[in-house]
Amino acid sequence: MNATAIDVSAPPRSAVDRFLVVVERAGNLLPHPATLFFLLTLLVIVLSAIAAQFDLSVLHPKTGAAVEPVNLLSVAGIQRIMGGLVTNFTSFAPLGTVLVALIGIGVAEHSGLIGACLRIVVLNAPRFLLTPIVVFAGVMSNMASEIGYVLLVPLAGLLFIAAGRHPILGIAAAFAGVSGGYSANLLLGTIDPLLSGLSQEAAQIVDPAYHVSPAANLFFMQASTPLVTLLGWWVTEKIVARRFPDGDHAQGDERIEPLSAAEKRGLLYAGLATALFTGLLLLATVPANGVLRIAGEPNLMKALAPFLHSIVALIFLAGALVGIAYGVGAGTIKSDVDVIKGMSKSMETLGSYLVLVFFAAQFVALFNWTNLGLIFAVEGAEMLKALGLPKIPLLIGFILLTATVNLAMGSSSAKWALMAPVFVPMFMLLGYSPEVTQTAYRVGDSVTNIISPMMSYFALIIAFLQRYEPKAGIGTVVATMIPYSITFFFGWALLFAIWIAMGWPLGPGAALTYTPAG
Template identity: 50%
Template sequence: MNKTNVKSTKKGFFNKFLDFVERAGNRLPHPVTLFVIFSLIIIVISAIAEKVGLSVTFDKFVDGEMVPTTVTAISLLNAEGIRKMFSLAVTNFTSFAPLGTVLVAMLGVGVAEGTGLIQTGLRKLVLSTPKRWITAVVVFAGVMSNIASDAGYVVLVPLGALVFLSFGRHPLAGLAAAFAGVSGGFSANLMVGPTDALLSGITQPAAQMIQGDYIVPATANFYFLFVSTILITIVGTFVTEKIIEPRLGEYKGKAIASMDKVTEEENRGLKWAGISVLAFVIVILLLVVPQSGILRNPENGSILDNSPFIGGIVPIIALLFLIPGIAYGIASGTVKSDKDVVDAMGKAMASMGGYLVLAFVAAQFVNYFTWTNLGTILAVKGADFLSSTGMTGITMIIGFILVTAFINLFIGSASAKWAIMAPIFVPMLMQIGYSPEFTQVAYRIGDSTTNIISPLMSYFAVIIAFAKKYDEDMGIGTLVSTMLPYSLFFLISWSILLILWFVIGLPIGPGAFIRM
């Protein structure tokens, strides 16, 4: 019996459980077929839910004040629902959030890849970076990428796979590490970002239900999330190297990454690519940094709050790859004319064919779920159940995190969930002495940690499409079983960090404390 077989017979319970999840998941139909089945199930459930009169009432923040709102399950099997499914099928697809992000970003990334910039840059990285640090670098970059909204899903996740392949490691482990950082560590960061402003804008009016002049700044969770970035990087690195890579074993696929020495022409290309990136960044800074910067919000001068900079982050990312890609190609000789650039864009778009099919059916499913109000009803019912348990103190907070993590499997949008949950939990916890900022940070833990195992998460279909490049048989079961250890370890370790923070009584942000 060879070494590999001996190792396989000594699998622990956790690995056996992951294998079961993978086998069970991969016995399911193709992801496209699966989303069709999910859609049909939602249609049937919606009809049953409407027939039994399923509904919920909750306070919702509308135009500066809390308004009692009743939401009722809506059937898609009546005449109106059937008309809606047919008439909005195209709109569902074209307005699917990840679609534009992926395709626009891929125009730039495709040029950078087609001219050879990415491959050469990765070879340079491999030759100059200690192997023991690369996993942590990939996870950390993923965590930090959420400052650029959703661009990390499109750029860093496939790059993580390429980086690992360049190091002779399994590319799916690199993809998993990057995905874990981008999505599982979504709320953590070393900087204040758009999500901070978005959530605090919902928390503040909920807090004002109890204290009319209460202010929740975007920096409310900064200290805790700064430390969380380090924690997620460490835990993500541990899970990748101790659990994921041993399970995946040696990569035997067809994809290869050249490890030849970087030539003089390639070095010249990298030099000019670097100069072009520097010039581009300077231009963007000139448009953003001055108080009157063109890419700031023209009404309040904000960089984060509904500004053209945040709204245009995807084309900015595309240009950040396109410009150096062209500069590299001209300097290294891989670009002879504009036709080469356009061809690279075309090849990038052609490679996304499978994703477009998957995105079409996934978009229908996500919209059906939204139209029926089943997600909102589930969220309110879950919140009502937790508030009725009578739990207090840290027990309540942990219960709150777990309920949020569960609801997150069905409602991916952080703001949509918080708009429902904040008016319930922020005032309730304020009345027993806990600050809105503390409640918000607990919510963010639950909201982040189960993103990576939810097929309802908008970019889940994108990740499957990227993974199929390295494993044509990749299914939902394989992806979920690969990401489940990250989800569990992030949830446990992040909750422990919050408990320690609670026990010590540290501030969670500038002027923001655990207790009122």
């Protein structure tokens, strides 16, 4: 039985279909994220003038001093906007971290290392473990930006064909891991420094000295990885497989080529480089006088502060070193020119991201200058306190809010740049750390990725499906992925609630609570 595509131009056949049509049309009305941030920046300027006109003010929760809005439509405000245009962009916290991390990962991707690793994982999977390994590989692919979408998802379709299963079932399992499990991983990736940088910018509205580590959610992410894998496995086999039964679905010469001798040699070289890098890292962090430790500091987390602050640099070094080793072994890197090409190629894909960051940086900077973020946070915190919601329902509600917003605004970083300046300070004033708020955001941001037409790779997934079902459309994707989305939401929210209730740390040195300094 093949998937049936839904013609969105025809009258909707169910409540779910009608909802999806509304979401698609509403999302199409939104401007480009960069344009959206530009419009929001103009709105902030206007709101700052209105707030100043009405003399809105609150008491600073830390100092007790009056916090008044800054009018950016004044002479001084306009001068500040014009004078800060460049520095707002260059000092934007996520910019440098993402660029540095991607330079190293670009080498690993360009050399073929990442593609070879994904292929060796899926090629060696026993048939009964095929689905969980594909889901797990999808989750783990996120440490290398978004390569899972363009490599693992179509590869999973071919893999399932080779195993005598429906290719769309493989595509669904891989897509669930890559996109639905976007915030789960055993290791850190490029999204971690990006989100932590935005969280830090927002936290400093309340506490200018607050630091959010890229590893702030690491422990929770690691625990989430087997959860997402198991849930994705269950949904694939118990729900989705009923619509896509096994059989001969091959179309022409569709097979996954085994690793060549050169690729195997490259993986051997990469393994040796990984062992060397790991040994050096242990040497720098385990001994009390290691170069990435604070000598004489008895508290382990504080002693490892240099290591935690070096995570972006370590991602860069690991990607470059292991990628070069693989390339030398596989013959894909023959000189320093090839290394630079790999680094440059990763930068070529960031043109639109840099434009987006420029406008997002202006919005964040102006929002902070106006004091509107702190004013809204104090007023919002007082309102939430008045509601008297328990901690867990409040945070689960925030997860649901994020999941809903994700249906209309797909970019994870763009949404967090918009939401963090409001919600991070607000929850800080209620006693919750920025790390907790960021974790709740990441859960909500992940679970509806797979059913959001605004997700940047949604159209690509439709194209993959159309290879096996020409009539497949948005309805096919959403109807296939909704069971994953619902299951991930309830399962992940339950894990989050248990984690918070037990008081477990979300990452190295990441507290659950925040207490303003007196």
